[in-house]
Amino acid sequence: MAAAERCLQRLRTDYIDLFLYNLARRGIELDLLPWCGAHGVVPMAYSPLEQGRLDWGGALGEAATAVGATPRQVALAWTLRLPRIVSVVKSANEDHVQENSAALSLRLPDPVLGLLDRAYPAPNAPVPLESL
Numbered sequence: 001m002a003a004a005e006r007c008l009q010r011l012r013t014d015y016i017d018l019f020l021y022n023l024a025r026r027g028i029e030l031d032l033l034p035w036c037g038a039h040g041v042v043p044m045a046y047s048p049l050e051q052g053r054l055d056w057g058g059a060l061g062e063a064a065t066a067v068g069a070t071p072r073q074v075a076l077a078w079t080l081r082l083p084r085i086v087s088v089v090k091s092a093n094e095d096h097v098q099e100n101s102a103a104l105s106l107r108l109p110d111p112v113l114g115l116l117d118r119a120y121p122a123p124n125a126p127v128p129l130e131s132l
């Protein structure tokens, strides 16, 4: 409970809500994320690695090479690129936890964000809320 309280204080909010959000699931960007911003709700992105099923080569591999990180770090940093968002990744592997935590300080430059946008386009029409 104390950790949860600290989290809420740091984020300056009383409200956090969980949404499925990762490169392959961008549906909430069109209306839900703006609504959260307007109403003081901090979104928590769950399954930010799409439960491990993202394509770790391709655009993610290219982006990872460009920023000197791993594809999974790029996928996590991408969910954290927004100003007020939490990303909840699961791992039972200590090496993976270390790898994932380094994504907290990874900033993706605009050309890399553009590369990812082309491979994983943002929605241009409403999308039903997805879940896993």
Ligand SMILES: NC(=O)c1ccc[n+]([C@@H]2O[C@H](COP(=O)([O-])OP(=O)(O)OC[C@H]3O[C@@H](n4cnc5c(N)ncnc54)[C@H](OP(=O)(O)O)[C@@H]3O)[C@@H](O)[C@H]2O)c1
Residues within 6 Å of the ligand: 018, 046, 047, 048, 049, 050, 051, 052, 072, 088, 089, 090, 091, 092, 093, 095, 096, 097, 099, 100, 131, 132
């Ligand atoms: N509220 C909801 O409706 C809801 C729904 C779904 C999930 N969630 C929560 O969201 C959290 C995360 O979601 P998730 O578990 O569905 O998916 P996820 O975090 O996207 O993916 C987890 C998978 O990725 C692997 N992984 C993590 N880091 C890795 C790394 N650095 N290298 C290689 N593999 C890596 C994990 O395996 P290893 O253990 O081997 O690292 C695991 O198989 C969970 O705590 C879950 O409870 C909430």
